[in-house]
Amino acid sequence: MKFHWLLPSFLGVFLLTGAAEAARLQSWRFDASENRLYITTDGGVQPKAQLIFNPTRLVIDLPGTSLGRQSLNQPFSGAIESVRLGQFDNDTTRIVVELKDGFTIDPAQIKFRGISPSEWTVDLPTPTRAENPNSSSQLGGERLSVDPSATASNTTETTVVQNVQVTADGFLVRTLGGRPQINFQQSRAGDIATLDIEGATLAPGLNSQQPQTNGKHGVERIEVRQLPTEPPVTRVTLRMNSSNTQWGASVTSLGSIALLPAGTRTPTTPRRLTVEPPVRSxxxxxxxxxxxxxxxxxxxxxxxxxxxxxxxxxxxxxxxxxxxxxxxxxxxxxxxxxxxxxxxxxxxxxxxxxxxxxxxxxxxxxxxxxxxxxxxxxxxxxxxxxxxxxxxxxxxxxxxxxxxxxxxxxxxxxxxxxxxxxxxxxxxxxxxxxxxxxxxxxxxxxxxxxxxxxxxxxxxxxxxxxxxxxxxxxxxxxxxxxxxxxxxxxxx
The missing domain is CATH 3.40.630.40 (Zn-dependent exopeptidases)
Structure with missing residues (x-):
């Protein structure tokens, strides 16, 4: 995966205290393979965005933020033509994602995620060819609301989990909709592995019809359930009859999730840890x-x-x-x-x-x-x-x-x-x-x-x-x- 680093990355959070002490844009990068923009500032910021047509471009303003250097223009191949960075006014840094002529994106599928007040990602849907390139010529920018108190956008595209299938190598979680965002971990004892699919919901009936493993690959049973969270999370749990296998998870090119044994796991036994003496003075x-x-x-x-x-x-x-x-x-x-x-x-x-x-x-x-x-x-x-x-x-x-x-x-x-x-x-x-x-x-x-x-x-x-x-x-x-x-x- 190739990242385009355009500014050096540092870690820091400073408060917006006026133009002379404005937050500074520390780094940004656009991952063309994922259509994802990463933004990091050295202080809290509330992005404001609008989609503007003719030509189609996503304009992201960072109020109270200074660039501290000359404008930049990074060209790309494909439907995303370029990403530009500049100082819009004394108090606003502007990032412009410009699409090639004849392409457009669905504004409802643009996803802002606030990792922290100073770290944001912007996920763009796959650009599509406009059926009528001139149909948007009279439209103004469409404002996308970003809640500064939220840590994740409520506009995430839903992924639907269809079923879990046994394969010759492991298990396959079939999904529809948006590309799955996954978090996978295995317990220290090694007998339980958990796959969380963020922003995902279950297909009707799947919750009441748990998949059967028949002991394949050392897995005693698989549990699929919907967690009571917002945004939604679907959890797939593997319960093993052996703790010797290390498992891994990856998203396939077709958007399904492969759960595969990744090798032999070194057994661990619970023990009382001896840690460094705590600081007492x-x-x-x-x-x-x-x-x-x-x-x-x-x-x-x-x-x-x-x-x-x-x-x-x-x-x-x-x-x-x-x-x-x-x-x-x-x-x-x-x-x-x-x-x-x-x-x-x-x-x-x-x-x-x-x-x-x-x-x-x-x-x-x-x-x-x-x-x-x-x-x-x-x-x-x-x-x-x-x-x-x-x-x-x-x-x-x-x-x-x-x-x-x-x-x-x-x-x-x-x-x-x-x-x-x-x-x-x-x-x-x-x-x-x-x-x-x-x-x-x-x-x-x-x-x-x-x-x-x-x-x-x-x-x-x-x-x-x-x-x-x-x-x-x-x-x-x-x-x-x-x-x-x-x-x-x-x-x-």
């Missing part, structure tokens, strides 16, 4: 936001042993992941407060409380260092962690100080954890409730244990920024998060 490792060396004591009603729920004797390992760090400050808010400092202070205190309650807490970073997303995930997987909790602070435009509150994100198996921690934060801090949401953040999609991403408030919100600048409130927030984690562990 948390305050000495990193100064809190206010520059003092010792964090404020926790509120009395949150530190007493009677208030914190006991956990079982079974040893739990919780990875606490303070977002951003180093050259990546995260969101920068009112008064210059930086997300990376706020979440590190809160994370230290969460880890300390968990350790005091007999839960092993391991932090993905313990100082102001820059860590990519994959190493954070790898740490949790290497430790066989019980839970993964990523802590962040939210942001929106400086012109919206009225937006405040707590958001908690999960992807798949973290819903109960998200609800428990979210409720504990609301009860412990009295913060505004901006709901538990499903999100496609990398650290949620790639971790196999229950995982959540917490947004502890808006650094751009008048109320939240003042609270998050207060060491006592950060301690209260940390105690609320820790209590939610302990409650969840108690219920397991």
């Amino acid at each position: 948390y305050p000495s490792m990193q100064p809190p936001v206010d520059g003092t060396r010792n964090p404020q004591p926790l509120p009395r009603n949150m530190t007493g042993s009677t208030d914190l729920p006991p956990v079982s004797n079974r040893r739990s390992v919780v990875v606490i992941d303070p977002g951003h760090g180093g050259r990546d400050p995260g969101a920068v808010g009112i008064g210059g407060i930086q997300e990376k400092d706020i979440v590190l202070d809160i994370s230290f205190q969460v880890a300390r409380i968990l350790e005091q309650q007999g839960v092993q807490a391991v932090m993905s970073r313990t100082d102001d260092s820059e860590i990519d997303l994959q190493p954070r995930v790898s740490l949790a997987e290497r430790l066989n962690a019980t839970l993964f909790v990523s802590i962040h602070a939210n942001a929106i435009s400086m012109s919206r100080p009225d937006v405040n509150g707590i958001e908690t994100y999960y992807f798949d198996n973290g819903l109960d954890l998200a609800r428990t921690i979210h409720a504990s934060i609301l009860e412990g801090t009295g913060a505004d409730d901006r709901r538990v949401r499903q999100g496609r953040f990398y650290v949620l999609r790639k971790t196999t244990m229950p995982s959540v991403l917490l947004e502890v408030g808006f650094v751009t919100g008048a109320e939240d920024a003042a609270k998050l600048s207060d060491p006592a409130y950060r301690s209260q927030m940390a105690a609320s998060i820790a209590r939610g984690i302990l409650l969840y562990l108690q219920q397991r």
